[in-house]
Amino acid sequence: MNKSELINAIAEESGLTKADAGRALDATLSSISTALKGGDSISLIGFGTFSVKARSARTGRNPQTGAAIQIKASKIPSFKAGKTLKDSVN
Numbered sequence: 001m002n003k004s005e006l007i008n009a010i011a012e013e014s015g016l017t018k019a020d021a022g023r024a025l026d027a028t029l030s031s032i033s034t035a036l037k038g039g040d041s042i043s044l045i046g047f048g049t050f051s052v053k054a055r056s057a058r059t060g061r062n063p064q065t066g067a068a069i070q071i072k073a074s075k076i077p078s079f080k081a082g083k084t085l086k087d088s089v090n
Contacts, residue, residue, distance in 0.1 A: 036077055046084035053078045 001009070003025070011021035032050055035042055041051035057073040081089075 044082070046082050048082045048085055049080045051078050051080070052076070 007018055007022045007025055010016065010025060011018045014021065016024065032042055036050060036052050039052060041049055043049045052075050055074050055076055058071050060069050060071045061067070062069055
């Protein structure tokens with residue numbers, strides 16, 4: 001499912017117009033991104049938790065030459081599925 005298909009599904013389920021559903025989805029994604037940038041986590045009970053994890057610096061290998069390279073530390077977004085979501089998939 002891509003973004004336009006998700007917007008169509010939201011509009012169908014909620015009774016919103018496609019334009020309103022698109023704006024609602026964009027606002028939701030923007031709010032999640034802003035919260036994660038600020039270091040917060042977002043917990044949606046039954047669905048899951050969005051958070052930021054720290055990835056430490058490490059040594060990697062260049063696949064072409066085999067030479068060791070330094071990979072710097074970074075922060076990555078993470079999602080942990082909730083029980084209700086896990087149960088609905090299985």
